Amino acid sequence: MDSTYSYFLSYSINALELMAAIVALIHYKKYVNSSERYFLFFLWLTFFTDTILGPLFGYLELDNNWVYYVYTGASFLFYYWWYYTILVEKFYKKIIIVLSIIFMILYFINSTNVEFHRYSFVIGASFVLILAGFHLHQLFNSDYTLKIKYKLSFWITVALVLFNIGMIPFILLSKYFNVWVGNSTFKIILFVLNIVLYGSYIIGFTWTKKKYNHF
Amino acid sequence: MDEKEIQSFLIISSVVLFILIITMISLFILFKKRKNALLLKNEFAKKHFEQEISKAQIEIREETFRNISWELHDNIGQLLTLAKIQLQNNSSVDEVKETLNKSLKELRDLSKLISPDALKNMSLEQAISGEVNRFNRLNFIESKLTIKGQQTKIDSKTEIVFFRILQEFFSNTIKHAKATHLSIILNYQTDMLIITAKDNGLGFDLNEQEHSGLGLTNMKNRAKLVNAHATIISEPNIGTKLTITYKL
Numbered sequence: 001m002d003s004t005y006s007y008f009l010s011y012s013i014n015a016l017e018l019m020a021a022i023v024a025l026i027h028y029k030k031y032v033n034s035s036e037r038y039f040l041f042f043l044w045l046t047f048f049t050d051t052i053l054g055p056l057f058g059y060l061e062l063d064n065n066w067v068y069y070v071y072t073g074a075s076f077l078f079y080y081w082w083y084y085t086i087l088v089e090k091f092y093k094k095i096i097i098v099l100s101i102i103f104m105i106l107y108f109i110n111s112t113n114v115e116f117h118r119y120s121f122v123i124g125a126s127f128v129l130i131l132a133g134f135h136l137h138q139l140f141n142s143d144y145t146l147k148i149k150y151k152l153s154f155w156i157t158v159a160l161v162l163f164n165i166g167m168i169p170f171i172l173l174s175k176y177f178n179v180w181v182g183n184s185t186f187k188i189i190l191f192v193l194n195i196v197l198y199g200s201y202i203i204g205f206t207w208t209k210k211k212y213n214h215f
Numbered sequence: 216m217d218e219k220e221i222q223s224f225l226i227i228s229s230v231v232l233f234i235l236i237i238t239m240i241s242l243f244i245l246f247k248k249r250k251n252a253l254l255l256k257n258e259f260a261k262k263h264f265e266q267e268i269s270k271a272q273i274e275i276r277e278e279t280f281r282n283i284s285w286e287l288h289d290n291i292g293q294l295l296t297l298a299k300i301q302l303q304n305n306s307s308v309d310e311v312k313e314t315l316n317k318s319l320k321e322l323r324d325l326s327k328l329i330s331p332d333a334l335k336n337m338s339l340e341q342a343i344s345g346e347v348n349r350f351n352r353l354n355f356i357e358s359k360l361t362i363k364g365q366q367t368k369i370d371s372k373t374e375i376v377f378f379r380i381l382q383e384f385f386s387n388t389i390k391h392a393k394a395t396h397l398s399i400i401l402n403y404q405t406d407m408l409i410i411t412a413k414d415n416g417l418g419f420d421l422n423e424q425e426h427s428g429l430g431l432t433n434m435k436n437r438a439k440l441v442n443a444h445a446t447i448i449s450e451p452n453i454g455t456k457l458t459i460t461y462k463l
Binding site: 136140143145146148158161162165166169170173174177179183185186188189192193196 | 220227228234235238242250253254257
């Protein structure tokens with residue numbers, strides 16, 4: 001019973017990833033002129049990594065921790081690069097470069113021990129929160145605030161903020177209480193966070209309008 | 216799952232949920248507040264815009280009254296005086312008739328020009344050409360209006376602002392410049408309207424403070440109001456040139 005339930009939750013997360021990727025594909029025309037268009041490829045990459053590549057490595061009895069670790073590093077660098085393209089202020093761009101370098105260094109140091117992999121995630125996620133804050137600040141001081149629900153970058157930022165702000169305490173506390181996060185009960189938390197993440201993506205792709213996505 | 220696991224699950228899930236909810240609420244409140252502030256600001260800007268348009272309209276009307284009084288006195292008044300003198304001097308009936316016909320014609324033209332309906336429905340071109348014709352008729356200054364390119368309809372409020380800027384420029388030319396020629400060009404390009412008005416008058420030094428009375432800043436601000444850009448170039452003894460660029 002417990003294992004069926006756990007499988008159900010895992011596959012639900014894959015299903016969410018697939019749904020977000022399909023919705024992104026359907027609405028691609030609306031944001032094709034902005035750098036958000038790379039999220040289409042990113043979402044499909046996420047789906048393939050989680051659904052095919054990870055299980056395939058597990059099936060071949062290879063260590064699939066590395067698949068996820070590489071994916072984690074690539075995804076954070078992708079977010080940083082995306083914020084680099086959409087943030088206007090030079091000061092913010094400089095900070096992104098500095099944070100990216102710090103992240104890469106810590107990422108390689110942490111890669112020496114599988115136990116430390118989670119810290120790379122925490123660091124990467126914290127940096128994403130900082131950059132998301134910059135972007136929200138930028139949106140805040142623009143006329144986009146009036147029609148914020150049509151702005152795709154706002155929804156992506158909301159998705160990233162909510163997911164990462166939940167993931168950080170989740171990872172740190174599970175380490176503190178020394179519990180295994182793969183446990184079916186704890187998967188519920190992961191599942192809820194994924195609903196928030198992909199839910200925001202799906203809302204964003206559905207609601208966005210073409211004229212609000214041109215940078 | 217043992218007791219300890221349940222406990223830690225409860226703690227972790229409540230912390231995560233708590234943080235999530237707090238973040239959502241703060242984001243919502245922040246954007247709501249900011250949105251209201253922006254709406255208020257826009258409302259204020261709109262009001263300011265409407266006020267400025269009304270001001271320009273009032274000024275145009277005042278100018279029109281001044282022109283009417285001028286024209287009645289200098290043009291029709293003169294013709295009627297001539298008719299009276301002709302009568303006193305026993306000139307031929309035909310001569311008097313001709314003078315009276317001329318004054319009647321001028322009177323009709325004037326009345327047509329200043330009827331409120333005509334003023335309201337006038338396009339920018341018609342309004343400028345009305346001014347140009349008047350300058351030529353009254354021998355104030357030799358004026359010419361040239362229109363280049365395909366005419367495009369622009370917003371009537373924008374037209375009002377452009378006309379008022381030009382009117383101010385004309386009044387400066389007539390009052391101060393002692394110019395003999397005035398040329399106005401409306402150049403419609405595919406995505407731009409460029410209005411140039413040029414006289415060959417005295418001109419002035421743009422750096423000198425005393426020319427603030429000419430309303431140059433006012434012209435520039437007015438242009439800015441409708442997202443246009445006005446530049447004034449002037450050289451002593453060569454003339455003054457006003458350029459308004461407006462994105463269509």
